[in-house]
Amino acid sequence: MSRAKKLTQPATAARTSAGVSFAANLTFENVCHHFGSKEILCGIDLVAEAGGILCLLGPSGSGKTTLLRIAAGIERQSEGRLLLNGREMAGPGVFVPPELRGVGLMFQDYALFPHMTLLKNVAFGLSGLSQAAARRAAGSALERVGLSNRGDQYPHMLSGGEQQRVALARALAPRPSVLLMDEPFSGLDSRLKDVIRTDTLQILRETRATAIVVTHDAEEAMRMGDKIALLRGGRLVQTGTGAELYRNPVDLFTAGFFSELNVIPAEASGGRVITALGPVGETALCDGTKLTVALRLMGLRLGESEAGVLGRIVSRRFLGGVELFTVVVEGIDEPLRSRMRAGVVPDDCRDVVVSIDAQDVIIFEKDVGGR
Incomplete structure (x- = not known):
């Protein structure tokens, strides 16, 4: 029995393997959407591949949920087409x-009906089956999520994690070819979120349904998604795997969405990228070209004898396994932040040598993207 089951459902039966769905490709072709004169989505071209998990990632108001509602048929797009396995669903x-x-x-x-038992909640969408067949299918779906012996209970009798499992069982019961999930873990506390998310991912893999998951959490998107689509202001910024977006962001906005950054000015000189912290990379741009350097917090190192520039620690915060430092460096207007393993920098140390780990440096031309 998983740790999640010990925490949320001590008397629950073991979960069985999920039934297999017939996965489908879901394609958005030049999808645009407006509310009156307000543009919500613009020119979205995106494919959720059969059997894969696509995460729609972005800040609030970026259009993620609207795109999901268009896929579900709750909203009808203003322009463009939606295709399921090549068949036009909306256009x-x-x-x-x-x-x-x-x-x-x-x-x-979760939108569970409070007056219905868990079994009836799950069977609600199985109107095309006989009552007996719907009951069997609902029982099987509850068994997949480890709640087979709770079918006669009501939603108010469950924890948040258990309600999430029931909602997942109800969505999977009709064996959909595409499963759409709108921030499914946002209602869970951090203690349970990781475990419930891992169990959900296992169930999605077993069903082999195409899944589209909306989230504003980049780490969650990297944990779950085979592919991530990052949106901003209703437009698609970048798509790819988590590793691709993290390592090769197209702009500063994307880089900042996947990690905390120090942003410092730079200039091309003699084939190198020069900052107040010293050279941080190479470039083929002409001397004098203005650049922007994004430096992840873990890439800013503080020491006492390493090569680098002098800095002074103005604050430090213990976060368990790591410490978060704020340090000022001559020639850089804004204080810099560094995340280092706890205990590496002595408690009484104030003056440090600041150096950079090149693998945590991302270089952009001055006008590429923003945050």
Whole structure:
């Protein structure tokens, strides 16, 4: 039994393997959407590949949930097309209603019916089956998520983690070809989130359904997604694997979404990128070209004898296994931050040598992106 089950459901039966769905490609073609004169989405071209997990990532108001609602058929886009395995679900003159799309939707607040038992909640969307068949399918879905012996209970009798499992069981019961999940873990406390998320990921892999997950948490997107689509202001900024977006961000906004950054000015000189901390990389740009250097906190090192420039610690905060430092360096207007293993810098140390780990440096031309 997993740790999550010990924490949230001490009397729960073991979870069985999930039934297999028939996964499908879901394609957004030049999707745009407006509310009156306000542009919500603009020119979204994106494919959720069959059997894979696509994470829609971005800040609040970036259009993630609107895109999910368009996929579900709750919203109808202003322009563009939505295709499921090449068949047009929504477009000019075409609109397939939600119940005929073979798409499952799991809401952020779980949306369980409080007056229904868990078994009836899960069976609610199985209207095409006989009562007996729907009951069997609902029981099987509850068994997949480890709640087979709780079917006669009501939602108010469950913890948040257990309610999340019921919502997942209800979404999976009809064996959807695409499962849409709108920030499914936002209601869970941090103690349970990692475990519930891991169990959910295992169930998604077992069902083999295509999944689209909305999140504003970059780490969550990297943990879950086979592919990540980063949105900003209704536009697609970058798509790729978590490693691709982390290592090769197209702009400063993307870099800042995946890690905390120190942002410092730089200039090209003699084929090198020069900052107040010294050279941090190479460039083919002309001498004098203004650049921006993004430096991850773990890449700013503080020591007493290493090569670098002098700095002074103005604050430090113990965070358990690491410490967060604020340090000032001559020639840089804003204080810099460094995240280092706890105990590496002596408690009484104030004056340090500041150096850079080149693998945590990202160089942009001055006008590329913003935050």
